Amino acid sequence: xxxxxxxxxxxxxxxPFFSTKDPLSELISALLSHRTKNADSxxxxxxxxxxxxxxxxxxxxxxxxVEAAISACxxxxxxxxxxxxxIREISTRCNGPCDLAFLAEMPIAEARAWLESISGVGPxxxxxxxxxxxxxxxxxxxxxxxxxxAQRLALIGPKVGTEASHALLSALLPPDxxxxxxxxxxxxxxxxxxxxxxxxxPACGRCVVLDQCPFGQxxxxxxxxxxxx
Ligand code: SF4
Numbered sequence: 648x649x650x651x652x653x654x655x656x657x658x659x660x661x662x663p664f665f666s667t668k669d670p671l672s673e674l675i676s677a678l679l680s681h682r683t684k685n686a687d688s689x690x691x692x693x694x695x696x697x698x699x700x701x702x703x704x705x706x707x708x709x710x711x712x713v714e715a716a717i718s719a720c721x722x723x724x725x726x727x728x729x730x731x732x733x734i735r736e737i738s739t740r741c742n743g744p745c746d747l748a749f750l751a752e753m754p755i756a757e758a759r760a761w762l763e764s765i766s767g768v769g770p771x772x773x774x775x776x777x778x779x780x781x782x783x784x785x786x787x788x789x790x791x792x793x794x795x796x797a798q799r800l801a802l803i804g805p806k807v808g809t810e811a812s813h814a815l816l817s818a819l820l821p822p823d824x825x826x827x828x829x830x831x832x833x834x835x836x837x838x839x840x841x842x843x844x845x846x847x848x849p850a851c852g853r854c855v856v857l858d859q860c861p862f863g864q865x866x867x868x869x870x871x872x873x874x875x876x
């Protein structure tokens with residue numbers, strides 16, 4: 648994986664895990680972060696925790712109070728009932744306790760399927776719950792930066808959407824990679840999208856994987872073509 652090695656070297660892997668949340672807290676945090684700036688979803692999460700110290704309290708609270716607590720994130724009116732429904736669903740399936748630690752005992756595909764069978768939980772959220780939380784299970788989330796870079800590098804086709812890209816990109820990873828390696832891969836591609844492979848004008852001229860990138864080569868080639876007479 649030349650791309651992996653170069654991007655990891657460029658951005659300073661191994662990257663320390665940023666989260667020490669338990670898996671249910673990570674799941675809630677991921678749901679809050681949907682289409683929200685990190686700082687805003689972090690504020691919403693902190694406020695929610697300050698107001699309701701347990702997830703059972705969030706589940707049983709009046710929805711308007713949950714909505715007010717998470718008002719720092721986008722669409723609190725949609726996210727508040729969804730969070731409560733997710734926690735309710737987990738409590739029902741687990742016969743009471745709001746705890747996802749048991750996912751550590753399942754094969755990864757089974758754990759992902761368990762999470763994704765909850766309404767409102769997609770592949771990015773399931774992978775984030777397993778990888779970023781204290782479970783540290785090697786499931787790979789794909790965010791919009793990661794997806795764009797993978798598409799430009801032709802790791803996936805131009806029409807593959809973010810959701811569908813999860814299975815395809817995960818299948819390209821060595822099966823024996825541990826959580827740190829999967830995390831480094833995700834972070835390195837994400838950093839590349841944030842710091843070089845920009846959405847509008849990627850900085851292909853200073854890109855460390857230009858020789859691996861059909862999109863960048865075509866783009867630079869087109870720029871250096873002599874003007875037609
Ligand atoms: S060459 Fe350009 S398009 Fe390709 S990965 Fe690098 S910055 Fe992105």
